Amino acid sequence: MPSEISSDDGGLHKSLFDFYMDHKVKCLKRKLSCVGRRNMKLKLSTDFPACSTFTRYSGKFFSGVVDGLCPRYKDVIENYGISCLLSFVRTKVPLRLVKWLACRFDVPSSKFKLKRKFIPLTKYDIQGILDLLVEGEPLVCDPESGHDFILSHANLTSIPPVSFFTNKLKSLEVELPDEDVFICFMIVAFSSFLCPNSSLSPSPKYLHIFRDCRSVCTYDLSQFVLSGF
Incomplete structure (x- = not known):
């Protein structure tokens, strides 16, 4: 009888020990899993830090504008020498x-800073990607002149939002003159894709170049895009 009791006690102790170890192992796995998830989130947060940069850039919006242009409007833009944007x-x-x-682009040096490496970005890189003009006349910002021109040309009292120029291109009621087609398209291109800012309205800094639409293709637009005006 004593031996049977001892055997039962031994079996009970072993069962309790196995249960205890199984419980501990499961707890340890859960802890390790939680730590792993926290470390992964921390790594992602480190690799892709939050950035407060904000612009009205929208490749989707600009792509929609390009796709929605009628054949004549596309011909107009091509004739003004900016067919690359239609592609x-x-x-x-x-x-x-x-x-x-x-966040890793240093504007003064025009370089990407990736740990100990520095990757330069030049206007020739911009030209290679977008096929924009390069080695042309520098585009010097002139906000006052640009502001006055667009108000006078469109008979407005204030610079309208970019949607104003987009709607002109989309309108089926009025067919725009060639010059207006080009101006509206380039304003949309600059505002939503090439040099977007945080405003709903286009920047007046470059609007003065549209006084002579034929001269736009003579500017160093690649450098202008790189500098972010």
């Missing part, structure tokens, strides 16, 4: 990656 193809890039790159 724009929207590419999906994660927004966090875009912000990550933006």
Whole structure:
């Protein structure tokens, strides 16, 4: 009898020990899993930090404008020497990656800072990607002249939002003159794609170049885009 009791006690102790160890192992796995998730979030947060940069950039919007142009309007833009923008193809890039790159771009030196490496970005890179003009006349900002021109040309009292120029291109009621087609399209291109800012309205800094639409193709637009005006 004593031996049977001892055997039962031993079996009970072993069962309790196995249960205890199984419980401990499961708890340890849960802890390790939680730590792993926290470390992964921390790594992602480190690799892709939050960035406060904000612009009205929208490749989707600009792509829609290009696709919605009628054949005549596309011919007008091509005749003014900016057919490269008609070839724009929207590419999906994660927004966090875009912000990550933006946060690591040093504007004064025009270089990406990635740890100990520095990757320069030149106007020739811009030209290679967008096929914009290069080695042309420098585009000097003139906000006052640009402001006055667009108000006078469009018979307005204040610079309207970019949607105003987009709607003109989309309108089926009124067919725009060639010059207005080009001006509206380039304002949309600058505001939503090439040099977007944080405003709903286009920047007046470059609007003065549209006094002579034929001369736009003589400017160093690649350098202008690179500098972000």
